[in-house]
Amino acid sequence: MPNFTPITLAIAHINDTHSHFEPTPMSLAIPGLDERIYANVGGFARISSVVKAFKEEAKSTTDGFLFLHAGDCFQGTLYYSLFKGEANATMLNLLRPDAMALGNHELDLGNASVSRFLDQINFPLLAGNWDVSNECDQKLCPVKGKRQLLPFDPLHKIASVMLKQFGDQHVALFSVALDKMADIAMPDADTPFVNAKQTILDTVAHIKEHLGTNHIILLSHLGYEQDLKMAEEVDGLSVIVGGHSHVLQGDFSNLGLGDMGPYGRLIQNTLVVQAGCHAFALGKLHVTLDAQGKVSEYSGSNYLMLGRSLSMDASWDQSLPAEAFTQAKEYLAQQANVLHCRGDETIKSVLNERYKPAVEKLKSDVVTKLPARLRHIRVPDEKGGSEIAPLVCEGFLHAARNRGHQVDFAIHNAGGVRVSLEQGKLTAAEVAGRLLPFAIDLMLYKPTGLQVMQALEGAIDNATNNNVEGTGDGSFPYTAGLKYRYECEKPKGSRMTLLQYRDEKGTWLPIEPGSIYTVVSSAYTSQGKEGYDSLKHLAEPPYSIDVTLSESFIEYARTQESLVIMPTTCASYVPCPACTSE
Missing domain, CATH: 3.60.21.10 (Metallo-dependent phosphatases)
Known part of the structure; x- marks a missing residue:
């Protein structure tokens, strides 16, 4: 009642x-x-x-x-x-x-x-x-x-x-x-x-x-x-x-x-x-x-x-x-x-x-050292882009290749990297607890060159609200083994004016729209979230390599006597002055 x-x-x-x-x-x-x-x-x-x-x-x-x-x-x-x-x-x-x-x-x-x-x-x-x-x-x-x-x-x-x-x-x-x-x-x-x-x-x-x-x-x-x-x-x-x-x-x-x-x-x-x-x-x-x-x-x-x-x-x-x-x-x-x-x-x-x-x-486990502060920013500004996110992507490549996978390049969304890193010792706790706290697997997937181009453009459009109502600047892409140029004033669908990947010999080659590439990203990005929509339409679903974001970076950092910005990492992102944030 x-x-x-x-x-x-x-x-x-x-x-x-x-x-x-x-x-x-x-x-x-x-x-x-x-x-x-x-x-x-x-x-x-x-x-x-x-x-x-x-x-x-x-x-x-x-x-x-x-x-x-x-x-x-x-x-x-x-x-x-x-x-x-x-x-x-x-x-x-x-x-x-x-x-x-x-x-x-x-x-x-x-x-x-x-x-x-x-x-x-x-x-x-x-x-x-x-x-x-x-x-x-x-x-x-x-x-x-x-x-x-x-x-x-x-x-x-x-x-x-x-x-x-x-x-x-x-x-x-x-x-x-x-x-x-x-x-x-x-x-x-x-x-x-x-x-x-x-x-x-x-x-x-x-x-x-x-x-x-x-x-x-x-x-x-x-x-x-x-x-x-x-x-x-x-x-x-x-x-x-x-x-x-x-x-x-x-x-x-x-x-x-x-x-x-x-x-x-x-x-x-x-x-x-x-x-x-x-x-x-x-x-x-x-x-x-x-x-x-x-x-x-x-x-x-x-x-x-x-x-x-x-x-x-x-x-x-x-x-x-x-x-x-x-x-x-x-x-x-x-x-x-x-x-x-x-x-x-x-x-x-x-x-x-x-x-x-x-x-x-983990707090006492020192994995490498940083001779200088490494800055993280999501969307590049007048000082440039994130100094850490490309290194995180290098960690993706290292982990995938160490497990025997043939990988062409790595992509990661800026929001998956959480903090800047200060000069000095870097511990496993700092990596897993603050830098990359999301316990998410790395995934391999095989998009076409066109899908890669569309994913990068869509992610930047989303991050910068370029003629779309974005979900936040965390989608901005950073890469390893891949470099691009995005020009915000170009018509939608043609804003990627440079897109190249680095082959096994270190030579930069153009991404061909109809070719298939093997890419490593987080499970989040590989599912086509927040502007990476073209990745929702892969011929084969992504599959896990059974290593998390933080685990891959810790593995990579242990191989480095110190973490510094490398020329190849810097070249992986070519900023467009017209679309850097104020």
């Missing part, structure tokens, strides 16, 4: 944790101190402590408690590079969320990694617009039929709904993710994502008509702007707990971190919340929903979770002077958006004993 009465809930929420199990060094501004200081913020152990305390407090002040994760737990740190989804499953099981949304990075390696994750977790994974009903039954690691997965329901054309009962009342939860998932991740072709907005509309109507509650929570991995849009355009949602865009709602200017507006945006009776990223913040929400499911009252905040240590630098090599330490601690203790807490000892123990030793080993 429906029971349409008001309900008050306590909701703890996180999103986009990206394998940041340990606290993250964060630069903070303290009034009266000339320089910013560093604090170790967040981490799973502190999240666990705060959530447990919040849940206990909620027993006497609310009708029920929920702890939600709005997606993207994969990728991000060495813990993922080394242990993939297994470490996330273990650590999230210890946090005990009531539900998690599927994020796009969970699908960076296709369905198989999600399948293994589902076998290991003890909580529901909500994926309400992921239609897995036609997934091939012959797969070794399918997602269809997994007990913990709540996917799209094709019979009713709605998201699978999770009902939580609090006394004689129910709260309905469901999730949606970006419906253009195939453009930014790698879901298997037989498991498409259906329209997110239509799924929300149909699911809300179904809940109200058939499930006997007006109290509806959307766990969203659409991004903040889309969450606000859904709140405005869809009637009947009570709360949207969001992720994907890493928005830390709240005014953190008291710590030198800026002001993203108030915690909680109330639009058309629907409340939208989001809690930053990387496990450094936790959202704590109290919300009262009236009998129609509309928000009648709410309070709460995102909180940074701090321990006892402070430092002058992110490496913790320089401690704060005693007077400055006291001043900083006193100031931080007075801030309403800061929680000082001890971490959960069980989580610390599991992390330290099962996973951390392998991470620490």
Whole structure:
């Protein structure tokens, strides 16, 4: 029997944790101190402590408690590079969320990694617009039929709904993710994502008509702007707990971190919340929903979770002077958006004993040295292009050829390289944890010369918004063994005015449109993402060489006494002055 009465809930929420199990060094501004200081913020152990305390407090002040994760737990740190989804499953099981949304990075390696994750977790994974009903039954690691997965329901054309009962009342939860998932991740072709907005509309109507509650929570991995849009355009949602865009709602200017507006945006009776990223913040929400499911009252905040240590630098090599330490601690203790807490000892123990030793080993593994700083930039500017991305491509070639593959050249998208590299020793941890943190395989594929030309032009058009609405500058191509010239003012289809590859003798030869070439790229690029559309139409599908981005670069770097810009690497990109960014 429906029971349409008001309900008050306590909701703890996180999103986009990206394998940041340990606290993250964060630069903070303290009034009266000339320089910013560093604090170790967040981490799973502190999240666990705060959530447990919040849940206990909620027993006497609310009708029920929920702890939600709005997606993207994969990728991000060495813990993922080394242990993939297994470490996330273990650590999230210890946090005990009531539900998690599927994020796009969970699908960076296709369905198989999600399948293994589902076998290991003890909580529901909500994926309400992921239609897995036609997934091939012959797969070794399918997602269809997994007990913990709540996917799209094709019979009713709605998201699978999770009902939580609090006394004689129910709260309905469901999730949606970006419906253009195939453009930014790698879901298997037989498991498409259906329209997110239509799924929300149909699911809300179904809940109200058939499930006997007006109290509806959307766990969203659409991004903040889309969450606000859904709140405005869809009637009947009570709360949207969001992720994907890493928005830390709240005014953190008291710590030198800026002001993203108030915690909680109330639009058309629907409340939208989001809690930053990387496990450094936790959202704590109290919300009262009236009998129609509309928000009648709410309070709460995102909180940074701090321990006892402070430092002058992110490496913790320089401690704060005693007077400055006291001043900083006193100031931080007075801030309403800061929680000082001890971490959960069980989580610390599991992390330290099962996973951390392998991470620490990588931190002491020096693979080469850098005699000078190597700069990374996505789209070339007046100083030139990335000095690192071409070297990453050289690593692709080295890894492929070392495994006996005959490869003509390598291509990589700029967004797959994350940081500049400073002068000095380069460790395996720096490569796998910061430079190339996406644990994605290298793939071989065989395009025609025309497809190569179209892919490069499309990727640059996408990165520079040249007569197209691009998806970001991360698609800009860097290469090894291949050089090109792109002229932005030429007509579409003729902007590549030079395209050559280097043969085994070191001679530069023109790419012939009808010839077939063997190329090595990341699995992401080889699937034709973000402007590389022509690669979607290969005669044969790409195949993995069973080595990841970071592994290939580490192998290559070990063969180099020092990493420098080589003439052949520099020649692999010929910039066009007319289309370099301002």
